[in-house]
Amino acid sequence: MTKSFHNTIDSARMYQYYTGSGWKVGPTYITFRNRSLAYQFFPHFHPYVPSLIQRLNDGGFPELQDSDTLYLPQPNPPSGQPLQPLTPIPDSTRATLFANITGNRPNSGPSIALAAGTPITLPAGTTVTVAAGTVVGHPDGSTAALGAAASFALPGFLPVSFSSGIQNTKAAGAIIVLDSTKVTITLPAGASAVLTDDGSPVQFAAGTSVAIRSGEPQPFYYVDDFAAQYSPDITVVDQPFPVKNIDFTDEGAYSIYNWELFFHAPLLIAVHLSQNQKFQDAQNWFHYIFNPTDNSPGPTPERFWKVEPFQYTDVHLIEDILVNLSQKQDGPLYDQTIRSINDWMDHPFQPWAVAKHRPSAYMMKTVMAYLDNLIAWGDSLFQQYTIETINEATQLYVMAANILGDRPQAVPTKGSVKPLTYNDLRASTLDPFGNAMVDMEVDIPFDITAPSGSGDALNGAQILPSIGKTLYFCIPRNDKLLGYWDTVADRLFKIHNSLNIQGVFQKLPLFDPPIDPALLVRAAAAGLDVSAIVSGLNQPLPLVRFRLLVAKATELSQEVRSLGASMLTAMEKQDNESMALLRAKHENTILSLANVVKYSHWQEAAKSTQSLQMSLNSAIQRYSYYQKLLGRTDAQITSSLPQLDPLDQGGLDNLRFTQGDLSSEPQMGLDPINPDISQDATSVSDGEVKTLSNKEVEELDKLGMVRDFHIASSSLEALGSGLAIIPQFKAHAQPMGCGATVAFGGQHLHSMASGLAAISRAIAEEYSFEASKAGKLGSYARRELDWTFHSNSAKNEINQIFKQLRGAQIREAIAKKEYDNHQVQMANAQQIVDFLQGNDIGGGVPIKETTVGFYTLMKRQVKGIYTKAFQLAYDVAKKAERALQHELGDSSLNFIQFSYLDGPEGLLAGEKLQYDVKAMEMAYFDLNQREYELTKHVSLMQVDPLALLQLRTTGSCTFTMPEELFDLDGPGHYFRRVKSVGVTLPCVVGPYTSVNCTVTLQQSSIRVSTDPGKNYARQGSNDPRFNDYYGSIESIVTSSAQSDSGMFETNLKDERYLPFEGAGAAASVWQLTLPSDVKQFDFETISDVIVHLRYTAREGGQLLKSAAVQNLQTAIQKAHTVGSVCLFSMRHDFPTEWAKFKNVTIGGAIQTAEIDLVFRAENYPFWSQGIVGSGALKGVQLFAESTKTQIIVSDANAHSDTLVRNPLLGNLLAGKLAKIPMPPAVTDPAKPFALRFDDNSMTDLWIAITWGK
Known part of the structure; x- marks a missing residue:
């Protein structure tokens, strides 16, 4: 049994595997799966923002709105063209295969079978051959059969006079190959057509038959340079390639901005203006999207649409879309419908999810909104019900009727659908939309006969059987759309039959009442719409009285005041939040700037610690130096140096610092210093007593002795020099022959003195040596004491530096802590900024709702409600003013002004309006006099x-x-x-x-x-x-x-x-x-x-x-007043005369029946007493209820008049006595007013007399 995913094995190999009981050998099944990889590129930035801004600056918003429908004209149009054709996009010519063919992938790729009707896009340079006899068009709009076959290269150019087609120039003149025309194509060498379904390339054999369709016109803002710049591999990169244009596609990165700019924003503004009764302004904004009044040259209805995707969008019927969803005949349409359904399911209550896949929904919405504006505009004028406004309303209704066209006729179905259960429908494969295609049941038995003939017609049509499949669930009626025909027909019927909008007949004056010019001047001075003011002059009265309206106006103006206060509060809170956010940002900025200072303080403290450490090292060096001078070894010196314990950082952090007392740092003991102070001798120099050591005293004493002996030596030498002048005395003694001579004198004395001087000098030298020795020993002792002193000083400095170093460590720790705290403070400040901006700062802190954006939205919302509330209050106040004018009978009473919204944001509009309403109410009390x-x-x-x-x-x-x-x-x-x-x-x-x-x-x-x-x-x-x-x-x-x-x-x-x-x-x-x-x-x-x-x-x-x-x-006197006409019934008012008249039998010799009438004064109104006697009859009319068609009335003198049927009086015969003389108003009973009738079969006879002086 195969292990393959798709039940085929591409290869197998043997391998060893361990099962727990031993090694075994088994096959490994290998399946190869081929996957195709392709890339689709889209531009990610808007390439024409500067150009659009320039158009906005140069021509304003209208020129900006025209940017997306600005197309490139043909640079070299054929001569004699009435309209300049457009340049198509080079590779946008569309076609569909006319028959089943086999194509090849490029570069000797595999073949592909393509069915008839497959949509393709032909490249530029493709040769198109149009067969002789094909119906083509001409630029003037006429059509004719092509006399001979014609060939030309695509793309040609697009005619302006036709909605679709490809225009080219031949020897016989310019021809237009209409859409869906059968042509044969020859692709240029190395070129491939593109399958519209997936964008993949394919090559066709020369002479392939296709149904040609025109391409799309090239927009003015359009650059196709992707292939030239990047040379994409068409086997990897899907077509179409991205272009620089004003993009409206679903996949475009910036297309939503173009939709907003060119469609959504104008539509939103237009609908808003229409809802606020600004119909003309709304229509102007609608015309940026849809302008049915456009009479510029171009095809219809394309020229009416002012948004690029609406001009060349293939509109599919809903039924075709749903049928294709089940039958999948149109691949791209099926994929688009599936995406639309998926988006709809993801966004069930957002209609844009469907409309963005089917722009025709946007088009339908636009047309319906345009019709709503026309009908509301017409109703507003119709309700004023004047000759002028009715004529204006008629034009609007006629325009709406022209847009709607003929009313759609319901097409009866030829068969019926068998009722099915849900399980039956599931069995018949429901489509993704929940519908299913089912067979229709035939109502006419012979209608199931197979159609005769087979094959394809020359024009591509095929004979289809009359019976087929249909959707089980029908497409519901669009009652709103169909209601437009009813509404427009109702309005036009009422206008044509002189009925008002309620359907009641009413006569109108020939002219409207005059308008007060001062009112128009005040309105214009206030900057208001004069047409709106004029339209509100002759508005019908409100349904309720002034007292109720003024109370409601007061109530609403109070609500406007409250909303104004709320808007002011929202503005203040917005400003406060902005100030708080600004302060937080400034604080954050200051903290960021202070961060360097805090860091520098920390580094300064660290450097101070390092400086003290170096001072400590210097002091230790001096201490060691003096200790070595004092004869201590390195070991002794090292052992005598103490060590500073590390800083208790934990104690500082926990506020439990234990190194704060005096003994927390080590102390070095000082060496004793015993100075040699002589107690017995002092030296006086310059009057000051100097403390001397014994050796120094000894030195001084011996130096004194040296001085004394030097003085003695000098004295002896001086004495010897003096004795030398003494003569020499000689004495000779020579006993025994040997004698001696003795001489004694100055020389001997001089020698003796010199000897003594030499002895003194020797003694002085000895004392000098001993004094020098004592001085040396004294200096050595003093040096030792000095070294000991310096050593102790070094020790004291070391002890002091230990204290200073501890303080420096603490300061460094403080600076480091301040820096760390500053970092926390900066983080906290940034969190405050993030919190004020409504960002999530984490830590369980809820997101701030009342941000600047929130108050901005609140301000916008409150301002919208404020504006609407003010408009409502203003309208009610105007109605109250209209009721006041009506009830007091004075149309000059004007209290409600036009300038309430002047000032910043119109915040005091409610107060101003309420004041005027109160003034109007008091005026009513003052002027409402009883009549x-x-x-x-x-x-x-x-x-x-x-x-x-x-x-x-x-x-x-x-x-x-x-x-x-x-x-x-x-x-x-x-x-x-x-x-x-x-x-x-x-x-x-x-x-x-x-x-x-x-x-x-x-x-x-x-x-x-x-x-x-x-x-x-x-x-x-x-x-x-x-x-x-x-x-x-x-x-x-x-x-x-x-x-x-x-x-x-x-x-x-x-x-x-x-x-x-x-x-x-x-x-x-x-x-x-x-x-x-x-x-x-x-x-x-x-x-x-x-x-x-x-x-x-x-x-x-x-x-x-x-x-x-x-x-x-x-x-x-002129018989034009009430009572000047009196009507009498012969049967009721003159019963005796009537009885005599009816008893006459007409026939034979009696041809007439006579009735004698006597008019008395009591037959006339009471106010006529006294004047009726002198009055005369101005006219007599007779009315008879009879089956005869006419009755002849005569008098005794053969004067006669005729009564004939009057259609305005039903079946009555009516006539005016013109030939019979009139009697006086009061008739003499002796001379009654006698009338003879040729027929007395009437059931009643009335006589109307008009009398006067």
């Missing part, structure tokens, strides 16, 4: 009877409450504003049947001035005496229709504004709508609609009152 509080019950029958008729017939009507209606009650009042509205609909309904009437205020205006003007009535939409109400469209729905306000309970103290509260009461346009699709009761039973209107008003003075009365009188 007139009135209640008016408005009858639709009296105000607009035709609208009542329309309501009864169609279920919907629109009517106006003119100002004259309120002038009837209070002429001279102005600033009439609604407080609450209730509705009563008298009608006949069944039990438990609701009367659900929708009441909508479409338009209103408020007279804001007491100036009557030249004409009391409003003169056009720009009349400054009136303000149009710009509140949001409000509606209520009644339930009982009995003084129904549309609320469960009408609470005048409600924190929210009541429905219609604050709207103009006069000149208001109302709409009533009943659910008419499925009627719950008969609308014909509605006898009237009463609107119970509670409103407030102000007194305008006598001048305004007079103008109001005059205008009312004029309106009565």
